[in-house]
Amino acid sequence: MPNLLRLATAGSVDDGKSTLIGRLLFDSKTIFADQLAAIERASRDRGEDYPNLALLTDGLRAEREQGITIDVAYRYFATPRRKFIIADTPGHIQYTRNMVTGASTADLALILLDARNAIADQSRRHAFLATLLGIPHLVVCVNKMDLVGWSRDRFEEIREEFRRFSMKLAVPDLTFVPVSALHGDNIVHRSASMPWYEGTSLLHHLEEVHISSDRNLIDARFPVQYVIRHKDFRGYAGTVAGGVFKPGDEVLVLPSGFTTTVSAIWGPGGRPVTEAFPPQAVTLRLADDLDVGRGDLICRPNNRPHVGQDVDAMVCWLTERGNLSPDAKYTVVNTTRTTKAVVTSLDYRMDITTLHRDETAESLALNEIGRVKLRTQQPLLFDAYRRNRACGSFILVDETTNNTVAAGMITGPSQSVVWHSTAVGRAERGSTGCTVWLTGLSASGKSTIAVELERRLVAAGRPAYLLDGDNLRHGLNADLGFSAADRAENVRRVGEVARLFADAGLVAVVSLISPYQADRDRVRAAHEQAGLGFFEVFVDTPIETCEARDPKGMYARARAGEITGFTGVDDPYEPPVAPELVLRPEQGDPARMAALVIAALDRMPLPRMD
Amino acid sequence: MATTYELSDLRALEAESVHVMREVAATFERPVLLFSGGKDSVVMLHLAAKAFWPAPPPFPVMHVDTGHNFDEVIQFRDHTVETTGVRLIVSSVQDDIDAGRVVDETGPRASRNRLQTTALLRAINENRFDAVFGGARRDEEKARAKERVFSFRDEFGQWDPRNQRPELWNLYNGRHRRGEHIRVFPLSNWTELDIWHYIRDEGIQLPPIYYAHRRKVFQRDGMLLAHTRFVTLLPDEEPFDATVRFRTVGDATCTGCVESTARTPEEVVAEVAATRVTERGATRADDRISEAGMEDRKKEGYF
Numbered sequence: 001m002p003n004l005l006r007l008a009t010a011g012s013v014d015d016g017k018s019t020l021i022g023r024l025l026f027d028s029k030t031i032f033a034d035q036l037a038a039i040e041r042a043s044r045d046r047g048e049d050y051p052n053l054a055l056l057t058d059g060l061r062a063e064r065e066q067g068i069t070i071d072v073a074y075r076y077f078a079t080p081r082r083k084f085i086i087a088d089t090p091g092h093i094q095y096t097r098n099m100v101t102g103a104s105t106a107d108l109a110l111i112l113l114d115a116r117n118a119i120a121d122q123s124r125r126h127a128f129l130a131t132l133l134g135i136p137h138l139v140v141c142v143n144k145m146d147l148v149g150w151s152r153d154r155f156e157e158i159r160e161e162f163r164r165f166s167m168k169l170a171v172p173d174l175t176f177v178p179v180s181a182l183h184g185d186n187i188v189h190r191s192a193s194m195p196w197y198e199g200t201s202l203l204h205h206l207e208e209v210h211i212s213s214d215r216n217l218i219d220a221r222f223p224v225q226y227v228i229r230h231k232d233f234r235g236y237a238g239t240v241a242g243g244v245f246k247p248g249d250e251v252l253v254l255p256s257g258f259t260t261t262v263s264a265i266w267g268p269g270g271r272p273v274t275e276a277f278p279p280q281a282v283t284l285r286l287a288d289d290l291d292v293g294r295g296d297l298i299c300r301p302n303n304r305p306h307v308g309q310d311v312d313a314m315v316c317w318l319t320e321r322g323n324l325s326p327d328a329k330y331t332v333v334n335t336t337r338t339t340k341a342v343v344t345s346l347d348y349r350m351d352i353t354t355l356h357r358d359e360t361a362e363s364l365a366l367n368e369i370g371r372v373k374l375r376t377q378q379p380l381l382f383d384a385y386r387r388n389r390a391c392g393s394f395i396l397v398d399e400t401t402n403n404t405v406a407a408g409m410i411t412g413p414s415q416s417v418v419w420h421s422t423a424v425g426r427a428e429r430g431s432t433g434c435t436v437w438l439t440g441l442s443a444s445g446k447s448t449i450a451v452e453l454e455r456r457l458v459a460a461g462r463p464a465y466l467l468d469g470d471n472l473r474h475g476l477n478a479d480l481g482f483s484a485a486d487r488a489e490n491v492r493r494v495g496e497v498a499r500l501f502a503d504a505g506l507v508a509v510v511s512l513i514s515p516y517q518a519d520r521d522r523v524r525a526a527h528e529q530a531g532l533g534f535f536e537v538f539v540d541t542p543i544e545t546c547e548a549r550d551p552k553g554m555y556a557r558a559r560a561g562e563i564t565g566f567t568g569v570d571d572p573y574e575p576p577v578a579p580e581l582v583l584r585p586e587q588g589d590p591a592r593m594a595a596l597v598i599a600a601l602d603r604m605p606l607p608r609m610d
Numbered sequence: 611m612a613t614t615y616e617l618s619d620l621r622a623l624e625a626e627s628v629h630v631m632r633e634v635a636a637t638f639e640r641p642v643l644l645f646s647g648g649k650d651s652v653v654m655l656h657l658a659a660k661a662f663w664p665a666p667p668p669f670p671v672m673h674v675d676t677g678h679n680f681d682e683v684i685q686f687r688d689h690t691v692e693t694t695g696v697r698l699i700v701s702s703v704q705d706d707i708d709a710g711r712v713v714d715e716t717g718p719r720a721s722r723n724r725l726q727t728t729a730l731l732r733a734i735n736e737n738r739f740d741a742v743f744g745g746a747r748r749d750e751e752k753a754r755a756k757e758r759v760f761s762f763r764d765e766f767g768q769w770d771p772r773n774q775r776p777e778l779w780n781l782y783n784g785r786h787r788r789g790e791h792i793r794v795f796p797l798s799n800w801t802e803l804d805i806w807h808y809i810r811d812e813g814i815q816l817p818p819i820y821y822a823h824r825r826k827v828f829q830r831d832g833m834l835l836a837h838t839r840f841v842t843l844l845p846d847e848e849p850f851d852a853t854v855r856f857r858t859v860g861d862a863t864c865t866g867c868v869e870s871t872a873r874t875p876e877e878v879v880a881e882v883a884a885t886r887v888t889e890r891g892a893t894r895a896d897d898r899i900s901e902a903g904m905e906d907r908k909k910e911g912y913f
Contacts, residue, residue: 001616001618002619003616003617003618003622074748074755074756076748078619082619085799105780212615215615225632225633226632230664230665230666233664244615268624268625268660268661269660269663270663279625279629280625281625281626294636318776331785336636389779390779390780393779394781395778397785403783404776404777404783407778
């Protein structure tokens with residue numbers, strides 16, 4: 001059964017992106033004879049002696065005249081295995097909004113590097129935007145290999161450079177392909193010029209990459225879109241945004257809080273559906289006659305989205321007419337819910353090239369990205385974007401011009417979550433929680449492993465949540481420094497949060513340097529006392545390796561004496577005495593290490609509560 | 611039963627189209643669906659019937675009638691209206707000509723294609739439609755490849771390609787002031803081959819001219835045009851009998867046909883999968899005006 005893959009590309013004229021897409025269409029025989037004839041004619045008119053495949057993708061008159069791509073263009077091609085939708089966008093920083101638009105629905109992002117050059121700022125931005133927009137798969141095409149003599153060394157060099165940079169980003173799946181878009185090498189067929197390359201061609205990879213586990217099939221979410229009434233019939237129509245719904249399921253309707261049962265589910269045209277999952281468009285009938293309308297959300301009673309009027313979000317500003325500024329009011333659209341919102345604060349503006357956070361910023365202009373706090377008039381029913389793109393995304397609409405002015409990705413509720421569920425015992429929760437504690441030096445790879453671990457656990461149906469030491473220092477531990485006392489307090493707090501999460505039935509995945517044995521032992525004791533599993537993983541990467549990676553330049557600064565008290569340089573790291581698992585670089589890449597953790601977790605006896 | 615929770619490409623496209631149609635029904639006051647009897651509009655109506663099941667689609671359909679129709683298509687249109695119970699509105703180009711709002715082109719190459727824009731915009735104003743479903747697909751033409759699913763039209767019905775609203779995720783912004791409207795394209799992501807696969811799989815009925823049949827045709831500008839009562843032959847044009855089918859259906863004076871033996875949806879799927887010419891390149895004289903032909907007409911308010 002062929003399925004659908006949506007991919008986003010970004011790039012400019014010189015990096016050969018249009019040529020690459022033209023080549024994919026051309027070599028997969030998607031370009032039609034009349035299109036090709038038109039391109040040949042146009043190329044001749046421009047004095048080019050080969051059919052300029054870039055002309056295929058530059059659809060608007062202004063683009064053809066100016067030789068630039070100014071908007072998102074959608075292209076289609078199909079192979080017997082898959083249908084592909086390409087959202088093709090220009091790459092310059094002034095088109096960030098177009099890239100964000102194209103990336104919003106993509107399963108996979110294609111990034112082009114020029115094999116002759118160092119990684120361009122533009123490519124770093126594309127990678128950042130792809131991860132910001134939650135695209136699960138990233139394919140880096142190292143293009144123009146013909147101009148570097150098909151050099152394996154050059155390919156590996158550039159790959160390492162990109163890997164080092166991408167450590168800063170949470171890229172769940174990263175693949176590199178050496179190509180020549182102009183000549184077609186490794187686009188559709190394996191190249192004879194690069195026998196050393198052992199991977200597959202780009203098209204083959206696009207056909208094979210596994211995307212069905214990217215969707216959230218855990219958290220059942222059904223935003224009611226439209227109520228269908230006909231004679232005695234009353235059904236709730238909408239698109240499943242997460243999880244799986246079955247007839248007979250007990251469900252909760254938000255925000256009213258009533259529970260009822262799904263009595264029937266139909267697909268379009270009244271086709272009976274036994275299991276409804278994203279992105280199916282279905283109609284639900286509920287057993288009880290409740291007052292349910294557009295903007296309400298149907299979920300399971302023991303797995304609810306956040307309900308709140310205060311959210312933290314990353315936003316990209318999309319318009320040149322006016323800036324985003326605190327206290328401005330907008331219409332906000334999140335799933336099928338529309339309400340009004342005010343930006344209560346701008347926490348920082350992000351430089352999307354350096355990833356520097358400017359906390360003094362007072363507004364966001366066109367193409368700028370920053371973190372805001374939003375207060376809405378009606379509560380939103382949402383999940384964090386990284387957990388569910390459909391429930392964590394929103395747009396802001398200007399109330400005077402009706403234009404879409406911002407794209408937003410919710411990072412979480414602004415205020416502490418209200419805990420509803422004191423009446424629910426641990427045994428009544430859907431799953432048993434525990435804590436996986438990754439300890440190791442800075443740049444040892446903890447976070448990358450943790451990200452992959454969380455993704456795999458969720459994909460396998462185990463609720464998991466990543467607690468990343470760096471990230472927590474922005475909120476929970478923002479008041480702490482790096483003295484021994486502050487480090488101890490840092491570990492204690494993260495340990496407490498992990499214990500609560502484990503108690504709530506989640507696998508808490510902690511990524512924290514946590515250099516001192518005594519601090520870690522206290523967290524372990526707290527877990528044991530509560531009858532919860534504590535799984536210590538020592539990421540045993542030698543300091544030389546960490547220092548060579550040094551993605552944030554911290555080791556260099558520590559060696560230069562710019563920062564003091566840096567673990568491994570002038571502050572000790574105490575390796576765990578009896579960790580449950582030790583991971584060393586020779587055991588494989590982060591994905592392999594995450595798999596090792598899961599295998600070891602599965603062997604661990606579950607703690608009992610009697 | 612082990613399930614992978616995967617949707618086929620066609621079911622994914624169907625779900626997206628249904629989502630778009632429900633979004634319009636939920637957020638607009640007076641939607642209308644453009645229905646010409648062409649295959650894309652037939653598929654669109656089929657999807658509308660499925661989206662609101664068991665209720666009928668909560669909007670009427672409208673035919674912008676150039677007066678130069680294939681008889682089979684008008685019969686099909688009227689039959690569809692009768693069997694589905696949808697309300698049909700006809701906006702006639704002839705009315706605009708009779709009222710002096712537009713001037714009919716003359717000569718053997720005369721076409722009423724451009725005149726449709728006036729009839730369409732007039733009907734949108736008269737009926738105060740705020741959302742207009744069109745069957746355009748992004749694979750048809752390069753200007754359409756850039757158009758939004760919810761495409762804003764100002765009070766003159768015009769499209770500004772340089773100033774389109776960003777469209778992210780499946781969050782559509784249909785906000786507008788009185789007099790403005792939104793063109794909605796639920797089939798944006800379908801290709802010609804997807805349409806035919808769907809027609810085949812769903813058993814959707816089409817006007818018979820989509821399948822191979824004998825008719826009198828003549829050659830003009832490298833295309834085969836039907837010899838109907840609406841065309842005047844040029845001196846060197848000689849009608850002849852051929853076995854043909856139409857890939858698109860529009861004004862009878864400028865819609866070409868292709869030689870074909872495909873008599874069933876299955877045979878058309880095989881033919882379309884093997885063809886090397888786009889459907890508009892093969893059969894639409896109206897799109898050959900210039901490299902930016904479609905973009906210019908769209909800006910004026912064309913479909």
